[in-house]
Amino acid sequence: MIVVHAKARIGVVGAGAWGTALAQVLSEGQDELLLWAREPEVVEQVNQAHENRMFLSSHSLRQNIRATLDIADMAERDVLLMVTPAQHLRSCLATLPETNAAIILCCKGIEADSQLLMSEVAQEIRPDNPLAVLSGPTFAHEVAKGLPTALTLACENEALWDQINPLIAKTSFRPYFSNDILGAEIGGAVKNVLAIGCGVVDGAGLGQNARASLIGRGFAEMLRYGASRGAKAETLSGLCGLGDLVLTCSSTSSRNFSLGKGLGEGQSAETLLSDRNTVAEGAYTAPVLQRDAQSRGVEMPIVDAVCALLAGNTDPKSVVSQLMNRPLVSERR
Secondary structure, eight states, X not given: XXXXXXXXXXXXXXXXXXXXXXXXXXXXXXXXXXEXXXXXXXXXXXXXXXXXXXXXXXXXXXXXXEEESOGGGGGGOSEEEEXXXXXXXXXXXXXXXXXXXXXXXXXXXXXXXXXXXXXXXXXXXXXXXXXXXXESXXXXXXXXXXXXXEEEEEESSHHHHHHHHHHHOBTTEEEEEESOHXXXXXXXXXXXXXXXXHHXXXXXXXXXXXXXXXXXXXXXXXHHHHHHTTOOHHHHTSIIIIIHHHHHTSOTTSHHHHHHHHHHTTOOHHHHXXXXXXXXXXXXXXXXXXXXXXXXXXXXXXXXXXXXXXXXXXXHHHHHHHHXXXXXXXXXX
């Protein structure tokens, strides 16, 4: 187990927009925060110009953030935040050096091949490392600016929370404790898919009533799916579930919402997903979530509709007609 002190060393694995924003906020009070990137130009920009023009432009970074291309440099860190795309988490965990560091998962999704949540992947690859999940309503550019942010820090036990919370809590960055790791992960994964649906509503010009209805009924789907996997309803009703859902379903600052907006305007998913520097995790989570929900007998009609749109099998008008003509049932279902 790690021993946390005021100068405990933090490493951030992944220098996309969210990883860079986390490095910026968590470097407060650190002698040095280490940021791993796979792009040489990002390492050069961070170390020489103190910025990341590729993924988080227009933000000056603290000078105590140091970037590296060598993931082996993370060996001496006390806490590691994994901020890789969800489908790359397994390979990144496998390449980490031997370490006793606490691992905090900051990516949201379900692994395509295994249908495992990120914590389940981490437990397979790094069973001896303390594990936590950081999730909630967060836009990277606002976090990097130091705007007020609250989110869930789900830990496997309160002892781990007591150790890592002092490193995560900052002037403008407030974590709340949960011991429901699965719930924190399910909220983050499902809301990405629902945000695509809300973007479709916006792009197709279906109105704010439709968007609010989708958020409400989408949240019901999140609760049903979470219950099937053992998540707590109160976790999904908090920051990492409902809070994150409301944020990402209402702004083009959300990559998933922007993807859905493009679909609603008639663009193809293939075109919209062609930018390698922008990862809309919901597009990769949606078909995996659909398969897993079906295997558990969980109805998720909005997720089904998003999957059909991503596959190019239907159009927004047809999807809306199908959803509006479903059998009339109690709202509790």
